[in-house]
Amino acid sequence: MRITRLHISQFKNYNTLDIELDEQMNCIVGQNGVGKTNLLEAIYCLSMIRGLFGLSDRLLTKDDCDWFRLEGEYTIGDKIKTACIKYAIGKKRRVSMNGVEYEKFSEHIGRLPITCILPDDSLILKESAESRRTFMNVSLSQLDSTYLSSLALYQRLLKQRNATLKADRYPDKTLLSVLTQQMKLPSQAIIQARESFLYELIPQAQVFFSQLGGEGKLDIQYKPNTVADQIENAHQESLENDLRLRRTNRGPHRDEVEITLNNRSLRKYGSQGQVKLVLICLKLGFYSLLSAAKSVKPILMLDDVFDKLDPSKIDHLIQLISGEQFGQVFITDTDPNRLKVALDKAKTAATFFHIDDGQLQL
Amino acid sequence: MEFSSQYIQQAVEQLSSLPTIGKKTALKLALHLLDAPSEDVELFTKSLLEMRANVKSCSQCFNLSDAEICQVCSDTLRDQSRICVVETVRDVMAIESTGQYRGLYHVLGGVISPLDGIGPAELTIQELFSRVQQSEVKELIMAVSPTIEGDSTIFYINRMMNDSDVLVSAIARGVSFGNELQYADAMTLGRSIATRTPYDRTI
Ligand SMILES: [Zn+2]
Numbered sequence: 001m002r003i004t005r006l007h008i009s010q011f012k013n014y015n016t017l018d019i020e021l022d023e024q025m026n027c028i029v030g031q032n033g034v035g036k037t038n039l040l041e042a043i044y045c046l047s048m049i050r051g052l053f054g055l056s057d058r059l060l061t062k063d064d065c066d067w068f069r070l071e072g073e074y075t076i077g078d079k080i081k082t083a084c085i086k087y088a089i090g091k092k093r094r095v096s097m098n099g100v101e102y103e104k105f106s107e108h109i110g111r112l113p114i115t116c117i118l119p120d121d122s123l124i125l126k127e128s129a130e131s132r133r134t135f136m137n138v139s140l141s142q143l144d145s146t147y148l149s150s151l152a153l154y155q156r157l158l159k160q161r162n163a164t165l166k167a168d169r170y171p172d173k174t175l176l177s178v179l180t181q182q183m184k185l186p187s188q189a190i191i192q193a194r195e196s197f198l199y200e201l202i203p204q205a206q207v208f209f210s211q212l213g214g215e216g217k218l219d220i221q222y223k224p225n226t227v228a229d230q231i232e233n234a235h236q237e238s239l240e241n242d243l244r245l246r247r248t249n250r251g252p253h254r255d256e257v258e259i260t261l262n263n264r265s266l267r268k269y270g271s272q273g274q275v276k277l278v279l280i281c282l283k284l285g286f287y288s289l290l291s292a293a294k295s296v297k298p299i300l301m302l303d304d305v306f307d308k309l310d311p312s313k314i315d316h317l318i319q320l321i322s323g324e325q326f327g328q329v330f331i332t333d334t335d336p337n338r339l340k341v342a343l344d345k346a347k348t349a350a351t352f353f354h355i356d357d358g359q360l361q362l
Numbered sequence: 363m364e365f366s367s368q369y370i371q372q373a374v375e376q377l378s379s380l381p382t383i384g385k386k387t388a389l390k391l392a393l394h395l396l397d398a399p400s401e402d403v404e405l406f407t408k409s410l411l412e413m414r415a416n417v418k419s420c421s422q423c424f425n426l427s428d429a430e431i432c433q434v435c436s437d438t439l440r441d442q443s444r445i446c447v448v449e450t451v452r453d454v455m456a457i458e459s460t461g462q463y464r465g466l467y468h469v470l471g472g473v474i475s476p477l478d479g480i481g482p483a484e485l486t487i488q489e490l491f492s493r494v495q496q497s498e499v500k501e502l503i504m505a506v507s508p509t510i511e512g513d514s515t516i517f518y519i520n521r522m523m524n525d526s527d528v529l530v531s532a533i534a535r536g537v538s539f540g541n542e543l544q545y546a547d548a549m550t551l552g553r554s555i556a557t558r559t560p561y562d563r564t565i
Contacts, residue, residue, distance in 0.1 A: 157510060160475065160477055160511070167479070174521050175474065175514070178514055178521060182510070
């Protein structure tokens with residue numbers, strides 16, 4: 001799958017931009033803050049109907065403008081498709097494919113598969129468990145169309161249950177029990193989806209880890225807060241705690257994922273270089289799963305990922321993503337020479353786009 | 363819009379405060395009332411004031427009523443063993459307009475949503491429970507929104523009825539209910555009440 005043309009109007013720091021894209025390797029270079037990531041974000045937004053950092057549509061709109069529009073032309077197999085997102089302040093955004101508007105945005109997610117590696121993504125491995133759950137949620141939303149609806153249902157019920165716990169001095173126990181019962185099926189769907197996602201991800205990530213010259217044994221353990229068939233018991237056991245702390249203490253919103261290198265926690269003991277490498281391997285592993293699930297090669301985006309990677313790892317990475325297994329790639333870097341050297345070594349042809357202040361320099 | 367009369371201005375403002383009435387329509391209505399015989403206008407305003415002063419909630423089912431007990435509840439020809447549980451009085455009107463339901467009603471006043479500050483105590487669930495205990499009701503037909511909160515409400519009432527012999531059933535969930543119930547066409551709504559299914563008591 002490829003995006004062949006991108007048209008941007010009033011998105012982030014771009015006024016208008018209309019570019020033809022390389023079917024294989026696209027290198028977007030320029031100083032910090034000129035809008036390299038924003039260009040990736042536009043492509044990401046066309047696939048995921050959200051920005052890279054969870055900003056509202058209002059904040060995705062260029063300053064002093066009151067609407068934005070993104071349009072991408074794609075070739076998927078032998079078909080040509082046009083995806084379009086329009087947003088105007090005070091109105092709901094509108095998403096269409098070949099001119100037909102979606103009623104439910106969730107129908108679009110996964111149709112233009114994409115994997116994105118960002119510099120801040122290392123936080124997935126270093127920071128709170130929430131960032132690791134978000135990684136699973138965002139990944140699964142593309143892989144499994146029912147996952148998003150289970151997640152939305154669970155989150156709504158969780159809010160209702162927490163509101164019940166906070167509302168009264170003596171919360172209605174029948175209502176708590178009803179909400180707990182309603183949470184059972186979506187909880188189980190979420191836990192099972194996460195379990196099989198990580199189970200399939202591990203071997204993929206391990207292969208990339210050794211291909212990229214990683215040393216040691218990489219492992220990922222899913223640590224669900226409760227196992228799927230014990231969810232009712234778990235809520236029952238923690239009821240007293242829930243009532244005392246006035247929030248729901250058990251359930252997939254408290255799941256944890258432990259990533260280890262040679263059985264030592266990467267989060268606690270990993271060096272910056274190791275964390276970065278493992279992160280890239282997880283994302284490439286996800287790419288493989290997505291590719292297999294959709295029977296197309298998704299778009300791969302690497303934003304500023306070369307910092308803190310030693311040059312030999314960069315060479316390995318460029319070599320790898322130039323290979324058969326991958327399709328269209330977007331890479332941003334502040335240093336065009338670093339990129340050119342690595343691409344030359346891999347004998348990979350690429351198109352360079354020089355960006356300055358939201359404009360393409362020819 | 364500027365008017366030569368502050369009285370017209372005032373009337374237009376009041377009329378346009380009504381739902382679906384824009385300034386243009388409001389002016390049209392105001393001019394119509396200005397032309398009408400004054401007895402007609404008096405009747406018009408009197409009927410509004412009387413409605414406001416006299417309509418109350420039925421103390422049994424919370425439907426709109428002129429008396430302490432509404433017409434539906436006091437109609438002895440209606441099937442006293444069935445209560446159709448709805449969110450609002452508009453739902454009662456929608457189901458009544460199908461002409462296919464001959465049981466009683468109970469208006470909850472909404473669905474359970476603690477996030478919006480609506481717990482079971484804010485609805486007429488306790489009243490429903492007492493009503494069931496004190497009467498010969500055999501079946502509660504739940505006709506509430508097909509939403510997460512609508513489900514919570516059905517499950518909750520089902521739990522409350524666990525120790526009684528009352529059957530809790532729900533109307534087919536393909537039709538729109540709750541907020542949209544009043545727009546469902548009479549045929550579909552009538553059929554969905556006829557083909558309701560019992561709720562699993564284990565839930
Ligand atoms: Zn009544």
